[in-house]
Amino acid sequence: MAPATPELISPRSPRVSAARRLAKRNFRGKERLFLAEGPQAVREAAGHRVAGSPTLVDLFATLDAAERYADIVGEARAAGARVHLAADDVIADISTTVTPQGLVGICRFLDTPLEEILKGRPRLVAVLAHVRDPGNAGTVLRCADAAGADAVVLTDASVDLYNPKSVRASVGSLFHLPVAVGVPVEQAIGGLKGAGVRILAADGAGPHDLDDELDKGTMGGPTAWVFGNEAWGLPEKTRALADAVVRVPIHGKAESLNLATAAAVCLYASARAQRASGGCRSVTES
Secondary structure, eight states, X not given: OOOOOOSBXXXXXXXXXXXXXXXXXXXXXXXXXXXXXXXXXXXXXXXXEETTEESEEEEEEOHHHHHHTHHHHHHHHHTTOEEEEBOHHHHHHHOOSSSOXXXXXXXXXXXXXXXXXXXXXXXXXXXXXXXXXXXXXXXXXXXXXXXXXXXXXXXXXXXXXXXXXXXXXHTTGGGTSOEEEEEOHHHHHHXXXXXXXXXXXXXXXXXXXXXXXXHHTOOSSOEEEEEOBTTTBOOHHHHTTSSEEEEOOOOSSOSOOOHHXXXXXXXXXXXXXXXXXXXXXXXXXX
C-alpha cells in the first residue's frame, strides 16, 4: 500500500484560510464555529453533540498525528467529522500555539441558554463577571468541572468563551458542562436567585470569611460563586447583588490569591459542604 500523502499542502487553500480566520472573534461569531487544538480537546469534541448534531465538524491532522492518535481520528470520523490530512506547515498556520500537536478541530458553538440551565435546578454554579483573561476563564471552567459544578455563566463583560486560549486552558472541560455566555450580570444573578440559588461574591476584602461560613454550616445549599476581574475584583454594584461577599482567608504572608486559585478553593469548599449535607453527588461518582 502506498504511504498516505497530505490532502492539504498549501496554507493558502480556501479551506485552510477559513479555518485560520476562526482565531478572530468576529469570524467565530459570524460562523458560530471555533477551534479546538490538541488530542484532549479533539477527543472530547468528537464525543460531544449539540442539539443532537456532532460538535466536531472538521479535523485537520498531520500525517504523524493521524498515526499517533489513530483512535481519536477514528472517533472523529465515526462522529461524522470531515478529516483532512495536512502538511505540517498547514497545521502550524491554523494553530494558535507555538508548538502545535498536530490536531486542530473545528467545532460548533455549544453554549447553553441561561434559562435552560435554570430549569435544571443547579446546585453549584460559577459566574465569571468581568473576567478578561482567556487563560483564567478556561482554568476556572476546568476548576468548576473538577468540583462537580452544574454550570458556568460568563457575563457580557467577560472574555469570549471560544477564544483559543480559553478553549485550551479548559483542557476539554468546555465539553463537559453547560456554559451560558453573554449574560448581563444582573440577569444572571437574578435568574439564579429566582431558582433558589444563594449568591456568594468572592472578594479578598469581603466581610465574611470562607472558613467561618463552612463552620457555621451555611454552604450546603444551592450556591453560585461570582468571580470578578483579575486586577480590580468586583464592582460595588455587583457585590451589592450578592447574598454575601466572602473572602478566602490568607493564613500566610501571601498578598492574595490569583483568580483561578481562589475559584478552585471556593468551588471545592461548596462541593464538600454539599456532599456532606447529602445535597450534591461526589465528584468521584461515575
